[in-house]
Amino acid sequence: MTTVRLGKIKNACQNCGVRQLCLPTSLDGNEFNLMDEVVTHRFKLQAGDHLYKTGDEFHGIYAVKSGALKTSGVTIDGREQVTGFHLYGEIVGLDAVDEKIHPCDAIALTDTEVCHLPFKKLREASAKLPNLLEDLTKIMSREIRREEHVLMLLGTTTAEQRIARFLVNLYERLQKRGELENTITLFMSRQDIGNYLGLAIETVSRQFKSLRDKGIINVDKKKVEILAMEELKTLAL
Amino acid sequence: MTTVRLGKIKNACQNCGVRQLCLPTSLDGNEFNLMDEVVTHRFKLQAGDHLYKTGDEFHGIYAVKSGALKTSGVTIDGREQVTGFHLYGEIVGLDAVDEKIHPCDAIALTDTEVCHLPFKKLREASAKLPNLLEDLTKIMSREIRREEHVLMLLGTTTAEQRIARFLVNLYERLQKRGELENTITLFMSRQDIGNYLGLAIETVSRQFKSLRDKGIINVDKKKVEILAMEELKTLAL
DNA sequence: CCGTTTTCTTGACTTGTGTCAATGAGACTG
DNA sequence: CAGTCTCATTGACACAAGTCAAGAAAACGG
Numbered sequence: 001m002t003t004v005r006l007g008k009i010k011n012a013c014q015n016c017g018v019r020q021l022c023l024p025t026s027l028d029g030n031e032f033n034l035m036d037e038v039v040t041h042r043f044k045l046q047a048g049d050h051l052y053k054t055g056d057e058f059h060g061i062y063a064v065k066s067g068a069l070k071t072s073g074v075t076i077d078g079r080e081q082v083t084g085f086h087l088y089g090e091i092v093g094l095d096a097v098d099e100k101i102h103p104c105d106a107i108a109l110t111d112t113e114v115c116h117l118p119f120k121k122l123r124e125a126s127a128k129l130p131n132l133l134e135d136l137t138k139i140m141s142r143e144i145r146r147e148e149h150v151l152m153l154l155g156t157t158t159a160e161q162r163i164a165r166f167l168v169n170l171y172e173r174l175q176k177r178g179e180l181e182n183t184i185t186l187f188m189s190r191q192d193i194g195n196y197l198g199l200a201i202e203t204v205s206r207q208f209k210s211l212r213d214k215g216i217i218n219v220d221k222k223k224v225e226i227l228a229m230e231e232l233k234t235l236a237l
Numbered sequence: 238m239t240t241v242r243l244g245k246i247k248n249a250c251q252n253c254g255v256r257q258l259c260l261p262t263s264l265d266g267n268e269f270n271l272m273d274e275v276v277t278h279r280f281k282l283q284a285g286d287h288l289y290k291t292g293d294e295f296h297g298i299y300a301v302k303s304g305a306l307k308t309s310g311v312t313i314d315g316r317e318q319v320t321g322f323h324l325y326g327e328i329v330g331l332d333a334v335d336e337k338i339h340p341c342d343a344i345a346l347t348d349t350e351v352c353h354l355p356f357k358k359l360r361e362a363s364a365k366l367p368n369l370l371e372d373l374t375k376i377m378s379r380e381i382r383r384e385e386h387v388l389m390l391l392g393t394t395t396a397e398q399r400i401a402r403f404l405v406n407l408y409e410r411l412q413k414r415g416e417l418e419n420t421i422t423l424f425m426s427r428q429d430i431g432n433y434l435g436l437a438i439e440t441v442s443r444q445f446k447s448l449r450d451k452g453i454i455n456v457d458k459k460k461v462e463i464l465a466m467e468e469l470k471t472l473a474l
Numbered sequence: 475c476c477g478t479t480t481t482c483t484t485g486a487c488t489t490g491t492g493t494c495a496a497t498g499a500g501a502c503t504g
Numbered sequence: 505c506a507g508t509c510t511c512a513t514t515g516a517c518a519c520a521a522g523t524c525a526a527g528a529a530a531a532c533g534g
Contacts, residue, residue, distance in 0.1 A: 073389055076402075077474040081392040083385045095385055097378030104385065123374065127364050137360065140377040141334030147384035148320045148332055148341065152310055154391045155318040155435050159521065165313075190482065198392050200522055205483055221482090221530080237314040396491070427512060437492050442513055458500090458512090 041116045045069075045108035051092065053105050058096035060118040064088045067112025068187045072195070073104040082196040084150065085109070085188060087173055094143050109187040154198055162197040163207040164236035167217070171226060183225040211235075278353040282306075282345035288329065295337045297355040298330035304349025305424045309432070310341040319433040321387065322346070322425060324410055331380050346424040391435055399434040400444040401473035404454070408463060420462040448472075 042065065045051060051062060051069060064086050071092060072082045083104060086092050096102045097119060126133035153165050171184055186193070194201040208224075211217045216232050218225040226232060279302065282288060288299060288306060301323050308329060309319040320341060323329050333339045334356060363370035390402050408421055423430070431438040445461075448454045453469050455462040463469060 073385060075389050075392065075394075077398075079392070081389045083388050094378055095381045098375040098382065099378075103382055119374075123367070123370055127367060127370060130360070130364060133360055133364060133370075137356075137373070137377065138335040140374065140381065141331055141336075144332045144377065144380050144384065145335065145340055147381065147388065148310060150388060151320050151384065151391070152312050152318045154388070155312065155316070155432065157312075161314075195392065201482080202484085202523085203521060206521090209483080426510095438512080439493085439514080440491060443491090446513080 039063075039115050039117055040121075042113060043116075045112045045114065047108055047110050047112075049108045049112075051106035051108065051114060052102045054102060056102045058093070058100045058102055058119070060116050060120075060122070061091055061093035061097075062106070063115040063117060064090050064092065065113040065115055068109045069106050069112060069114075070109055070188060070192055070196075071104050071106050080195060082192050084146070085170075085192075085196070087177070088112075089177060091139055091143065094140055109192075159197075159199050159203050159207050160210065160235055161237075162199060163193075163204065163211065164232050166193065166197060167224065167226065168229075168233055168236050171229075182227075182229075183223055186222045186224060276352050276354055277358075279350060280353075282349045282351065284345055284347050284349075286345045286349075288343040288345065288351060289339045290342050291339060293339045295330070295333035295339055295356070297353050297357075297359070298328055298334075299343070300352040300354060301325045301327050301329065302350040302352055305346045306343050306349060306351075307346055307425060307429055307433075308341050308343050317432060319429050321383070322407075322429075322433070324414070325350075326414060328376055328380070331377055346429075396434075396436050396440050396444050397447065397472055398474075399436060400430075400441065400448070401469050403430065403434060404461065404463065405466075405470055405473050408466070419464075419466075420460055423459045423461060 040060075045067070054074060066088045068088065069086045069092055070082050071084045071086065072080050075081050086106075092106050092114075093102065095104065122132075122136065126136050149169075153162060153169075157165075167184070170186075174184055188196075190201050190204045193199075194204045197204070199207075208217070208219045211232075212219050214231075216226075216228045216235070218227060277297075282304070291311060303325045305325070306323045306329055307319055308321045308323065309317050312318050323343075329343050329351075330339070332341065359369075359373065363373050386406075390399060390406075394402075404421070407423075411421055425433075427438050427441045430436075431441045434441070436444075445454070445456045448469075449456050451468075453463075453465045453472070455464060
């Protein structure tokens, strides 16, 4: 549970350009050389490690290269609230650009590799590279939409709907990354799922059981096999 | 209930620079002249008018100059879900930058004035003006944080907490705009509030009544007078 | 390897909040 | 002004999901 301090790990990042970040990049050719200046460090986190903590000074955003992270804030009354799960190919830290202080924790859920992108450099490079600027705004826009999506998910819905939507969403995100198996691995705990979906941990457990009883999924520990995707999607409606 | 089409209203926007947008602007002097090129139109909406609808092509973002808007999407199962209320001084439309299509509706809650900021121009100007670029990223970052805040609000909390937090948040936003009265005007319906907070309209009604019985607020139609702010904040915890 | 701790599951019970239904209060219209 | 609509309030009731509690199953650590 150690916070990774920047600068400690100084191994240069070779294969860490925009293209490999799974960003909606439109960069080509020489521009990549410039981009590589932006990416400074690539380093590893173990499950439970903090990438940053609430209140930490903001130095830049992070591209998740492998593994997964959760971001969670602390509500006014002191409870944890998970605000998102971030798979590889996604970006974390965009919520800190404004105030220059991280408003939430980012914690690795499993062994995870991230690339650090100093935001100042990114901005400077964006001024020279129109395409990069476009990418940057798109990435931020996408993050805004992602959160809106979660908001929609949390509106007045049943526990079953939330769990179903959660599974479908996770499946689709993994599918986009080329993972076509029907079995998805939950890297997060039941606690995290419940917290994220606004449900008690027991409810999460019961819903998994209920879906299993209906023959829609198969749950074994952190492995969830989707047996009837169409039915699952119907429940998600 | 008419959608305002761009281009129909072509009156140039005089007092619509960044400074007046209540943005965290750091622009000075001549740069403003460039900025004024970015702002194209300023126009009025009546209560119920759509600024844009889900699926509309994205032409730019909008700065709310007066009044208030709600943004709401349609969930997979066809229900409306309010994702935010936007007071004057705030920006709407940032969630469309990525896909170039508006993922939600933006509807005026009262008579509202907005400025249209073509995003392409904004981006082009940002490449020349480092400060503008900084502002743009900050604004987007702030929007991301705003939504995270709503997420935290919707996590496992009671109806009373949600209503209390909603009122405190609204009060503080109005206060930042220099409105120091203890009476706030809800420009949105109970329906919208309930939808936004994930509560049934009846529950909203009952919670208002309950807070009134406790002597914490005074409700008369859309006017909410806060009698005991400290107690309200305690309930919000 | 066994003891300890954490995480997950399952059951019994309670309660907050949604649903249904009826009524009241304004706002708008002809 | 009565008639129609929409919006808000209030009450009665049911049920989904939270809480409490106990036990099972992994994970961890020496």
